[in-house]
Amino acid sequence: GLEGLVCVKDFEERALRTLAKHPLDYYQSGAGHEHSLRLAKDAYLRVKLKPRVLRDVSNCSLKTSVLGRPATLPFGVAPTALQRMAHPEGESANARAAQTRGAVFILSTLSTTPIEDVAAAALDARKWFQLYIYKDRGVTRQLVQRAQEAGFEAIVLTVDAPIFGIRYADTRNKFSLPPHLEVANFKGITRSDMTSSGTGSGVNEYVAGLLDRSLTWKDVAWLKSITQLPVILKGILTVEDAELALKHGAAGIIVSSHGARQVDTVPAPLEVLPGIVEKLKGTSCEVYVDGGISTGTDIFKAIAIGARMAFVGRPAVWGLACGGQQGVEKVLGILEDELRITMTLSGVGSIEEINRDYVDIPSVWTSASKL
Amino acid sequence: GLEGLVCVKDFEERALRTLAKHPLDYYQSGAGHEHSLRLAKDAYLRVKLKPRVLRDVSNCSLKTSVLGRPATLPFGVAPTALQRMAHPEGESANARAAQTRGAVFILSTLSTTPIEDVAAAALDARKWFQLYIYKDRGVTRQLVQRAQEAGFEAIVLTVDAPIFGIRYADTRNKFSLPPHLEVANFKGITRSDMTSSGTGSGVNEYVAGLLDRSLTWKDVAWLKSITQLPVILKGILTVEDAELALKHGAAGIIVSSHGARQVDTVPAPLEVLPGIVEKLKGTSCEVYVDGGISTGTDIFKAIAIGARMAFVGRPAVWGLACGGQQGVEKVLGILEDELRITMTLSGVGSIEEINRDYVDIPSVWTSASKL
Amino acid sequence: GLEGLVCVKDFEERALRTLAKHPLDYYQSGAGHEHSLRLAKDAYLRVKLKPRVLRDVSNCSLKTSVLGRPATLPFGVAPTALQRMAHPEGESANARAAQTRGAVFILSTLSTTPIEDVAAAALDARKWFQLYIYKDRGVTRQLVQRAQEAGFEAIVLTVDAPIFGIRYADTRNKFSLPPHLEVANFKGITRSDMTSSGTGSGVNEYVAGLLDRSLTWKDVAWLKSITQLPVILKGILTVEDAELALKHGAAGIIVSSHGARQVDTVPAPLEVLPGIVEKLKGTSCEVYVDGGISTGTDIFKAIAIGARMAFVGRPAVWGLACGGQQGVEKVLGILEDELRITMTLSGVGSIEEINRDYVDIPSVWTSASKL
Amino acid sequence: GLEGLVCVKDFEERALRTLAKHPLDYYQSGAGHEHSLRLAKDAYLRVKLKPRVLRDVSNCSLKTSVLGRPATLPFGVAPTALQRMAHPEGESANARAAQTRGAVFILSTLSTTPIEDVAAAALDARKWFQLYIYKDRGVTRQLVQRAQEAGFEAIVLTVDAPIFGIRYADTRNKFSLPPHLEVANFKGITRSDMTSSGTGSGVNEYVAGLLDRSLTWKDVAWLKSITQLPVILKGILTVEDAELALKHGAAGIIVSSHGARQVDTVPAPLEVLPGIVEKLKGTSCEVYVDGGISTGTDIFKAIAIGARMAFVGRPAVWGLACGGQQGVEKVLGILEDELRITMTLSGVGSIEEINRDYVDIPSVWTSASKL
Numbered sequence A, B, C, D: 001g002l003e004g005l006v007c008v009k010d011f012e013e014r015a016l017r018t019l020a021k022h023p024l025d026y027y028q029s030g031a032g033h034e035h036s037l038r039l040a041k042d043a044y045l046r047v048k049l050k051p052r053v054l055r056d057v058s059n060c061s062l063k064t065s066v067l068g069r070p071a072t073l074p075f076g077v078a079p080t081a082l083q084r085m086a087h088p089e090g091e092s093a094n095a096r097a098a099q100t101r102g103a104v105f106i107l108s109t110l111s112t113t114p115i116e117d118v119a120a121a122a123l124d125a126r127k128w129f130q131l132y133i134y135k136d137r138g139v140t141r142q143l144v145q146r147a148q149e150a151g152f153e154a155i156v157l158t159v160d161a162p163i164f165g166i167r168y169a170d171t172r173n174k175f176s177l178p179p180h181l182e183v184a185n186f187k188g189i190t191r192s193d194m195t196s197s198g199t200g201s202g203v204n205e206y207v208a209g210l211l212d213r214s215l216t217w218k219d220v221a222w223l224k225s226i227t228q229l230p231v232i233l234k235g236i237l238t239v240e241d242a243e244l245a246l247k248h249g250a251a252g253i254i255v256s257s258h259g260a261r262q263v264d265t266v267p268a269p270l271e272v273l274p275g276i277v278e279k280l281k282g283t284s285c286e287v288y289v290d291g292g293i294s295t296g297t298d299i300f301k302a303i304a305i306g307a308r309m310a311f312v313g314r315p316a317v318w319g320l321a322c323g324g325q326q327g328v329e330k331v332l333g334i335l336e337d338e339l340r341i342t343m344t345l346s347g348v349g350s351i352e353e354i355n356r357d358y359v360d361i362p363s364v365w366t367s368a369s370k371l
């Protein structure tokens, strides 16, 4: 049962004990020696709270708005591939849990459940679709089309993955998608297995073979030309690229290091967030963040620094692994409770009130070497 | 016996081995993953002493004054709830030990011994009463009345606990106050048990149900209107709130993170002390501090930075657990000896002489991430 | 087999398990308590990447130029002595692997294979010769002559080793070169064994006995007078000496702490690199770096900070120990792949594009004390 | 045998395994939780070397001068009490070893061998006498007289020990000087045993009972009035006291935390050295340092920062414990060799050349909390 699991770390530890080695390694790993993986979490600890007292906190609302529409929660589920390795109901269970809690759900291009099935499973969830652009632009166009038709309300273009980073465990495992699963959106369209050719990770080979690594900013224009949905760019870590995103008409950006899975020793997303927020303040481009979040207090800090929304990747996977839809619901519920308690004990009653005055940001952020 | 216990850490370790799991977890825990709990102690280590030599230190006095009256010692016992779980004589033994040593004793609203009994057990102790304001203001008013009549000389209003923070161990334990004990001040008045409803910590549920989370600064005025006793605000961590405390007529404030039990990743009390002392210097509002103190040298540093008095919570509980009144007496005696030795070896002979010249405060305080 | 070895650390760990104690200690050790050894690696972790997105990275070239000639790779193999202890084919295998990969290979004066044999084994490799100046200048002159004739294209004069540093393990082991091996370049010329006299390391005794510790900058002039080859100075750690190197006509310098084997608590080479690069920018003197590199990302950082080329010492030795030529080839291949991936994921397609904009250098570099 | 012991740490580890618990605890302990003990060592690691190359280092001399006379070595043996617990020949063996090596030897007032015997055992050693001022000034005067007559050339007045600090292990052990030993200088003069009364450390009780804790700067004048020997003040940690030492005619000061045995969380001596050196530069008062030195490289750094001489306490005790006179000789020999090698590899040939240009001092020194 899930009863003894009282924090996200509990879910993670349970998942680590229960998942089979290859899927676990796939979910858990970061690039290289995983310094940035540790760093991403670590950064949240280095931000200190500045709680205010004697404020009336009898009411506390987590409501916010995103992409111009009201949202129940200021956080959501980041896109993660291959969720049916964690639980038979995979992406559908995850989306349904998000729906129950009122969290935004982002579906990965590399879903093991077709877009349409996930949409049907969670009709009322706010759903965004994460897009990888395939060399075959016909395939890509069709994918965007299907997402739009299935009721997804935004396209999240991942920009930090022209190829996949080296995750040593996957290389060692010669990771392959289990044969009973497939990259479900491409069945009958293009390659939908991820079998390793025998020299390394099958998922890396899949990506190297099919995705378009020649993408540039003009492809953002192309994407906008083929869909009416707002386009969000996921995987930005520099102020310079944040500015370019604004200039190229992105409705939002997700400050992210792809779960520290691409290249090791990149900074923690939280660490670059202040500078990016500063640059995009007052513009039409919303700023979100993901990576390393495992408590509601972490979400409070992301918002205080200026993120409109925070996303969690692995925590939802751990929830899925521990108890399918119910597991994810509990994970999201814990984050919600912890965020509400952090707000209450900080003296704020609503998301809009949370700002930089409630946190203390370190002057020197990181010391990866200690990790 | 207590003979082998030569420092507060020894008492802590003994208590950790002897207390039953649920009470121990209750006493020991901090909020969340306990980064701030470690940080609170850690901060004291980062302040360095600047000992002066060739001063006549043949005499060394620990006398000071607090709230306008002379005090034997510059430190006291912080309010901690439910002390009879640690020792049958609980709050009475603790208060008697404080009386023997000449330390100020603060009794918790959530005492397992009634106000009047504690007062009777330690008639000559300097006693302050820690107040939680109940939704039922009649109950609250009555409590203040009783404290005043029982000879308590100040009301310490805890302002950092509109609700209680999440302490994972208590949640896991579904912590309940053992049935043979009660929240003694409320017997026959309002709810006096702390039985968990089965989903989490009984003490958190008790607080969520009974305490008033709509408190604001105007309630300080209300409290002052119902008692002649000086009002001290406990749980302040920002310069802004310290200023408001002064403005609203607090006789003193305790810079405190509630033993790091409310929300994790708040700064160490010692770390925010310099700024607060600076702001209240020369005003009518005295500044005290608690959290993380475990040696007499720690107390020296708190005083050097500007605290008029330092309080210890858990150390007294460990004393109680190891040997009742005698245990607390030894703990307080160790702190007294260590403070005197630190003074002697720093070249100061009285509390008034201790100032910022005797310590070196780090420019960058904390790195929670390493904890 | 080498199949399970997917990163340089894997090679290191395998070598640690397979090499005999004395050779292993010799290869592995740093001076003293090895703080600088850890520091050298650590420094690379403290530099953060700043990856740029939406750049066309479908092509990625590692080509560069060094000493005025094109080079296949921006990294090479640093000179390490006594390689036949690691593998029977020693220096020849190492050089052949460098040739296969297109890496510059630097042969040590203290080779266990004669200059001429190494040259013959790897005719097409770009080979430089590392020189120790012997008290006997005739011997030295002859050595330089032979290198030049054998097709080595530069003389790398090691300037940080008038004597050898204390490596405690070697002292304990009374390290001697195994009797079936010799300092092959000196057979029949001068002493070619390294037998310990029984009080400490035989290699230290050899160096103390034969090398000239009276070398000064005028000996650089002498060296230039006896050879047409460009002279590179290896072992510079200060801006002051970098300037002197330029002034005395060095074609390049290797910023290096000799693998942290000379004196402990010197800074990491990477840490002093920015200042030195700054000083030599735009001059005729190229700047290279070695020490602590174990991933392709490390190489990317060295280049970004301004090194024209980076060298690896121990990684090649571990490759040799694990699989001779094939082992070194795989090590160099891993570094190449990792560098290419780091470039791709940073948004750069060629070595020339890599610059300071792609990294974040810490303001405070090192904290050896934590190591 | 001593053969396998190649660095001071080896001696320490051997001593830790061979000494009986009570003496070992006495020698090893620092005050409190020993943060400053670790800090003292740690500080040396944080200073980085800046080695210069291509200097003629064929000659390297360790000669220096101290108190106006030439000295063979720039380091010596700090006074440590009760040396016959470590080896039957105690102080005599230690002094003889110092004589052999040419190191200054400081004898403790609390010697287990009489002044005269130590002097006789090491007639040619440079010997200084460490003085504790007893309440009984007659006893004190007599002691100074005897030292002067026995050929000691300076009085080292310890100013940081009006009482002794709390060393928890000694308290637990109720440490007593073994009955076959005595505080040899006082036999028949005043109390010469150190038997614990049963509540704590006998050495602390001895000191509390006999030493004069009313000492002030005027007692320095008194001391100077009763002896022609130069007076050195040992135990200074602030710039302010260094200035007062100069003003009161001290011939030298030892920047020292008494081996971190007095009060915990004082800074490392090395850390306060730069400020003190700066203040006394060019005056008649020499500056020495002790505490935490365990390699010749540490000594190089102390000199580079401006100490005229560095002293080692425990390293000599470990030498004594491992092999009496021979053990100390080897320890001092290791330090000498390591210092010479550090000089050679830094490009300096004499003590006078060593200066601040050869080291890099951290801007932020300490982080005791990590220790």
Ligand SMILES: Cc1cc2nc3c(=O)[nH]c(=O)nc-3n(C[C@H](O)[C@H](O)[C@H](O)COP(=O)(O)O)c2cc1C
Residues within 6 Å of the ligand: A026, A027, A028, A040, A078, A079, A080, A081, A108, A109, A110, A130, A158, A234, A256, A257, A258, A259, A260, A261, A290, A291, A292, A293, A311, A312, A313, A314, A315
């Ligand atoms: C197992 C796994 C699979 C992922 N798959 C995708 C993906 O298909 N598309 C994508 O844009 N990001 C993907 N990510 C990155 C996540 O969207 C997100 O950036 C990251 O997980 C956030 O860090 P966290 O796991 O610490 O919360 C994946 C991450 C993980 C851990």
Ligand SMILES: Cc1cc2nc3c(=O)[nH]c(=O)nc-3n(C[C@H](O)[C@H](O)[C@H](O)COP(=O)(O)O)c2cc1C
Residues within 6 Å of the ligand: B026, B027, B028, B040, B078, B079, B080, B081, B108, B109, B110, B130, B158, B234, B256, B257, B258, B259, B260, B261, B290, B291, B292, B293, B311, B312, B313, B314, B315
């Ligand atoms: C077991 C426990 C119970 C506590 N109960 C109360 C309480 O009833 N009221 C209150 O104001 N503070 C309470 N506190 C906080 C203490 O008054 C004090 O702020 C804290 O213990 C100081 O930190 P220390 O334990 O490190 O000395 C409690 C703390 C502990 C550890």
Ligand SMILES: Cc1cc2nc3c(=O)[nH]c(=O)nc-3n(C[C@H](O)[C@H](O)[C@H](O)COP(=O)(O)O)c2cc1C
Residues within 6 Å of the ligand: C026, C027, C028, C040, C078, C079, C080, C081, C108, C109, C110, C130, C158, C234, C256, C257, C258, C259, C260, C261, C290, C291, C292, C293, C311, C312, C313, C314, C315
């Ligand atoms: C086992 C070993 C032997 C070495 N021998 C030499 C040598 O003969 N000549 C020289 O200039 N440097 C020598 N070095 C230093 C290397 O050229 C290089 O500076 C160092 O290994 C770089 O650090 P790394 O091992 O971390 O890559 C040696 C290093 C090692 C580890």
Ligand SMILES: Cc1cc2nc3c(=O)[nH]c(=O)nc-3n(C[C@H](O)[C@H](O)[C@H](O)COP(=O)(O)O)c2cc1C
Residues within 6 Å of the ligand: D026, D027, D028, D040, D078, D079, D080, D081, D108, D109, D110, D130, D158, D234, D256, D257, D258, D259, D260, D261, D290, D291, D292, D293, D311, D312, D313, D314, D315
């Ligand atoms: C066992 C021991 C006994 C000591 N006894 C004395 C003493 O009698 N007088 C004194 O001035 N300092 C005494 N000291 C302090 C030393 O003189 C010196 O300051 C210290 O040992 C230096 O630190 P180190 O041990 O790290 O080298 C003693 C230190 C130790 C470790």
